[in-house]
Amino acid sequence: MRNESIPYKIYLSESEMPTAWYNLRADMKNKPAPLLNPGTHQPMQAEELAGVFCDELVKQELDNDTAYFDIPEEIRDFYKMFRPSPLIRAYRLEEKLGTPAKIYYKFEGNNTSGSHKLNSAIAQAYYAKKQGLKGVTTETGAGQWGTALSMACAYLDLDCKVYMVKCSYEQKPFRREVMRTYGASVTPSPSMETEVGKKILAEHPGTTGSLGCAISEAVEKAVTSEGYRYVLGSVLSQVLLHQSVIGLEAKTALDKYGIKPDIIIGCAGGGSNLGGLIAPFMGEKLRGEADYRFIAVEPASCPSLTRGVYAYDFCDTGMVCPLAKMYTLGSDFIPSANHAGGLRYHGMSSVLSQLYDDGLMEAVSVKQSEVFEAAEYFARTEGILPAPESSHAIRTAIDEAVKCKETGEEKTILFGLTGTGYFDMVAYEKFHDGKMEDYIPTDAELKISRDKLPKIDV
Amino acid sequence: MRNESIPYKIYLSESEMPTAWYNLRADMKNKPAPLLNPGTHQPMQAEELAGVFCDELVKQELDNDTAYFDIPEEIRDFYKMFRPSPLIRAYRLEEKLGTPAKIYYKFEGNNTSGSHKLNSAIAQAYYAKKQGLKGVTTETGAGQWGTALSMACAYLDLDCKVYMVKCSYEQKPFRREVMRTYGASVTPSPSMETEVGKKILAEHPGTTGSLGCAISEAVEKAVTSEGYRYVLGSVLSQVLLHQSVIGLEAKTALDKYGIKPDIIIGCAGGGSNLGGLIAPFMGEKLRGEADYRFIAVEPASCPSLTRGVYAYDFCDTGMVCPLAKMYTLGSDFIPSANHAGGLRYHGMSSVLSQLYDDGLMEAVSVKQSEVFEAAEYFARTEGILPAPESSHAIRTAIDEAVKCKETGEEKTILFGLTGTGYFDMVAYEKFHDGKMEDYIPTDAELKISRDKLPKIDV
Numbered sequence: 001m002r003n004e005s006i007p008y009k010i011y012l013s014e015s016e017m018p019t020a021w022y023n024l025r026a027d028m029k030n031k032p033a034p035l036l037n038p039g040t041h042q043p044m045q046a047e048e049l050a051g052v053f054c055d056e057l058v059k060q061e062l063d064n065d066t067a068y069f070d071i072p073e074e075i076r077d078f079y080k081m082f083r084p085s086p087l088i089r090a091y092r093l094e095e096k097l098g099t100p101a102k103i104y105y106k107f108e109g110n111n112t113s114g115s116h117k118l119n120s121a122i123a124q125a126y127y128a129k130k131q132g133l134k135g136v137t138t139e140t141g142a143g144q145w146g147t148a149l150s151m152a153c154a155y156l157d158l159d160c161k162v163y164m165v166k167c168s169y170e171q172k173p174f175r176r177e178v179m180r181t182y183g184a185s186v187t188p189s190p191s192m193e194t195e196v197g198k199k200i201l202a203e204h205p206g207t208t209g210s211l212g213c214a215i216s217e218a219v220e221k222a223v224t225s226e227g228y229r230y231v232l233g234s235v236l237s238q239v240l241l242h243q244s245v246i247g248l249e250a251k252t253a254l255d256k257y258g259i260k261p262d263i264i265i266g267c268a269g270g271g272s273n274l275g276g277l278i279a280p281f282m283g284e285k286l287r288g289e290a291d292y293r294f295i296a297v298e299p300a301s302c303p304s305l306t307r308g309v310y311a312y313d314f315c316d317t318g319m320v321c322p323l324a325k326m327y328t329l330g331s332d333f334i335p336s337a338n339h340a341g342g343l344r345y346h347g348m349s350s351v352l353s354q355l356y357d358d359g360l361m362e363a364v365s366v367k368q369s370e371v372f373e374a375a376e377y378f379a380r381t382e383g384i385l386p387a388p389e390s391s392h393a394i395r396t397a398i399d400e401a402v403k404c405k406e407t408g409e410e411k412t413i414l415f416g417l418t419g420t421g422y423f424d425m426v427a428y429e430k431f432h433d434g435k436m437e438d439y440i441p442t443d444a445e446l447k448i449s450r451d452k453l454p455k456i457d458v
Numbered sequence: 459m460r461n462e463s464i465p466y467k468i469y470l471s472e473s474e475m476p477t478a479w480y481n482l483r484a485d486m487k488n489k490p491a492p493l494l495n496p497g498t499h500q501p502m503q504a505e506e507l508a509g510v511f512c513d514e515l516v517k518q519e520l521d522n523d524t525a526y527f528d529i530p531e532e533i534r535d536f537y538k539m540f541r542p543s544p545l546i547r548a549y550r551l552e553e554k555l556g557t558p559a560k561i562y563y564k565f566e567g568n569n570t571s572g573s574h575k576l577n578s579a580i581a582q583a584y585y586a587k588k589q590g591l592k593g594v595t596t597e598t599g600a601g602q603w604g605t606a607l608s609m610a611c612a613y614l615d616l617d618c619k620v621y622m623v624k625c626s627y628e629q630k631p632f633r634r635e636v637m638r639t640y641g642a643s644v645t646p647s648p649s650m651e652t653e654v655g656k657k658i659l660a661e662h663p664g665t666t667g668s669l670g671c672a673i674s675e676a677v678e679k680a681v682t683s684e685g686y687r688y689v690l691g692s693v694l695s696q697v698l699l700h701q702s703v704i705g706l707e708a709k710t711a712l713d714k715y716g717i718k719p720d721i722i723i724g725c726a727g728g729g730s731n732l733g734g735l736i737a738p739f740m741g742e743k744l745r746g747e748a749d750y751r752f753i754a755v756e757p758a759s760c761p762s763l764t765r766g767v768y769a770y771d772f773c774d775t776g777m778v779c780p781l782a783k784m785y786t787l788g789s790d791f792i793p794s795a796n797h798a799g800g801l802r803y804h805g806m807s808s809v810l811s812q813l814y815d816d817g818l819m820e821a822v823s824v825k826q827s828e829v830f831e832a833a834e835y836f837a838r839t840e841g842i843l844p845a846p847e848s849s850h851a852i853r854t855a856i857d858e859a860v861k862c863k864e865t866g867e868e869k870t871i872l873f874g875l876t877g878t879g880y881f882d883m884v885a886y887e888k889f890h891d892g893k894m895e896d897y898i899p900t901d902a903e904l905k906i907s908r909d910k911l912p913k914i915d916v
Contacts (some may be wrong), residue, residue: 008538080466154838174883380612422880425632
């Protein structure tokens with residue numbers, strides 16, 4: 001039933017936008033485990049990280065105590081291009097499902113990069129620019145992060161070198177062209193441009209690449225190029241910090257109308273969107289001010305939280321990055337080729353891993369055919385064509401709303417709609433043509449990569 | 459210089475949304491010429507049109523006197539999914555150009571259909587549903603209209619049959635898949651499904667189709683199927699009526715901050731966006747209440763206003779549609795295959811044609827390489843990846859802003875940014891690779907199709 005006092009879209013005014021990011025780690029009793037030097041297995045120091053990341057981002061990465069970081073005015077100005085993002089009441093979806101649940105989604109796809117990745121991309125590019133750097137390097141898989149970073153770099157006249165997983169480079173030429181439109185150089189990975197790329201190509205001549213391999217190349221390129229640093233679109237604590245803008249806005253908008261969500265749902269690959277969306281709500285829970293159910297949704301084909309182990313692991317294939325403690329499937333794990341739905345990183349943000357390990361958050365995994373079914377249903381009812389990644393959250397939101405229908409409970413559900421699916425039509429086509437297969441790794445398969453986890457004594 | 463009292467984006471609240479469309483024809487002294495029966499050359503009567511269009515839309519099409527048509531509540535509810543659309547102050551573009559001009563754009567790409575076409579799609583689908591019809595038929599070229607209509611029909615559980623120009627069907631499989639996601643059936647045109655399609659295929663076995671041919675098929679399908687009507691995304695007066703929501707919102711937002719544009723710019727293919735954007739401003743001009751410069755921007759490769767003739771012409775290739783008086787290149791005219799920038803219809807809305815003929819509006823034509831140059835420049839500064847169609851308006855807005863730089867004039871420019879370019883990356887790729895060619899038809903070439911104009915005595 002339409003409640004006229006609550007608009008279809010809740011937009012905040014510019015003056016209601018957050019002026020500081022919220023650092024969830026400050027309220028965590030059990031802090032996330034520190035990054036370790038892959039050689040010494042000692043916690044990484046700021047000086048060691050400074051060769052890879054900008055100084056300000058190193059500070060943000062290592063700071064587990066400061067609750068709020070001011071958002072620089074220049075970044076807030078950029079945010080105004082697409083923020084505050086709308087919080088939408090899914091009246092139509094509720095009606096079609098016949099559920100008494102009230103469903104809200106925070107839509108982060110209303111910028112040309114098409115996803116929430118831009119929130120952190122502009123921050124990372126800004127600090128690089130401020131430090132007087134020439135440019136940044138990064139990797140991209142499906143292309144959302146590379147697109148967002150290219151856009152941010154164009155805005156700041158910063159050079160942007162993207163290593164794109166080779167199979168994506170070939171299968172998603174349009175993603176590549178968007179990045180080029182924004183002025184980025186895009187290299188298929190593995191490439192002959194880096195030592196690690198050459199090594200991987202020598203060992204696996206026919207490889208079509210992986211995210212872990214592209215990360216290794218981008219990091220090597222950054223540390224060996226004068227005036228460059230590496231930037232990453234997920235997993236890191238600094239990224240979750242920047243993405244807190246999603247949750248802060250959502251909370252302000254809900255508070256404005258006196259709405260308290262019962263369940264908060266986000267898709268989870270590396271954890272950037274989920275960590276950002278839940279941040280201020282989880283903060284309340286950690287401080288004992290309120291309670292919420294949090295649900296991380298991951299693909300059944302890449303189930304790091306639900307079937308991984310909580311351990312130190314490599315972040316990349318070339319093992320040039322620090323070690324991170326996280327729920328992981330092992331850095332060797334690569335989801336089946338038929339997996340089309342994004343969220344294919346082998347590990348999960350250390351912050352979210354710790355929260356999950358502490359029982360503060362739930363996790364579920366969903367099959368991709370069910371994800372696309374939810375995506376299409378959502379497109380036809382709410383009008384937005386969702387990214388496969390985002391559709392994981394839609395799937396679970398629908399499932400929870402259907403449970404409410406069965407029990408008659410009027411729960412309030414909030415989920416993150418992270419982006420649009422314009423560049424994922426090949427996957428949609430497979431789904432329409434009945435050619436989409438589900439893949440769930442067997443325990444034996446998972447054991448192979450798990451057995452290769454580094455042995456760390458901490 | 460950033461004026462803090464004017465936000466980057468001006469959003470209206472839901473309560474500020476227009477509740478009625480504005481019918482510009484009511485204020486025109488010289489009314490647009492009537493549609494003619496192609497057999498008798500007499501003005502089309504409502505009864506004749508009722509086989510093709512829904513009753514309510516026939517009324518809107520023929521009514522040159524009623525100034526306002528109430529927007530039904532159901533359509534206003536749908537509009538709330540993506541409207542009010544933002545009016546954006548291009549602070550960043552102004553700064554980069556170093557112009558004293560103040561540039562605003564009304565962004566209509568912030569819905570999943572990706573363009574302004576949805577404004578009329580939902581209206582036409584709504585009236586079809588209300589009349590108890592089973593479905594609608596239409597044609598689509600680049601795919602913006604087909605996408606919008608599919609989305610509207612999904613919302614209303616209405617069947618949607620789209621005839622897609624064959625070369626687009628093959629070159630733009632992703633557009634096709636978006637329409638399928640929304641549940642539409644998409645047929646490459648010409649097809650063997652219609653008599654006119656069979657005839658065209660027999661005469662031109664290797665043809666890759668044209669907009670005019672797809673229109674003929676869609677109309678035939680509608681009039682020969684029980685419970686179906688035909689709908690069209692541009693050219694018609696009813697479409698301009700629905701699209702007036704763009705101009706009405708823009709005007710409300712500008713008035714709110716006491717801003718009066720000097721120049722209003724829109725791209726022009728069939729005229730739907732331009733006619734909608736300028737409607738309330740042109741109304742003021744017609745009533746002598748205010749003055750504005752209006753500029754229609756068309757591709758140099760399909761220059762109906764700047765190089766066409768004002769005459770009665772066929773709207774389609776199969777000549778099954780009524781005749782319309784318009785600036786036209788002749789219904790046989792097909793822009794060069796290397797033209798990538800949309801806006802490829804041979805004629806222009808009768809309303810806009812009349813206004814242009816009366817000297818109330820200017821028109822310019824621009825080359826596509828210059829259009830893509832402006833598009834890329836805009837993407838890198840304003841962050842939005844524009845559709846090639848929209849980029850025609852960007853090109854001219856930039857040109858006018860640069861003139862202001864030369865003269866020092868602080869003019870206020872408003873232009874329509876009709877959509878996003880996610881599905882146009884093949885064209886962007888050509889541009890990046892330096893493979894984009896410009897094509898300007900010679901006078902001799904234009905003469906060929908012009909000589910085939912029907913001879914009408916009115």
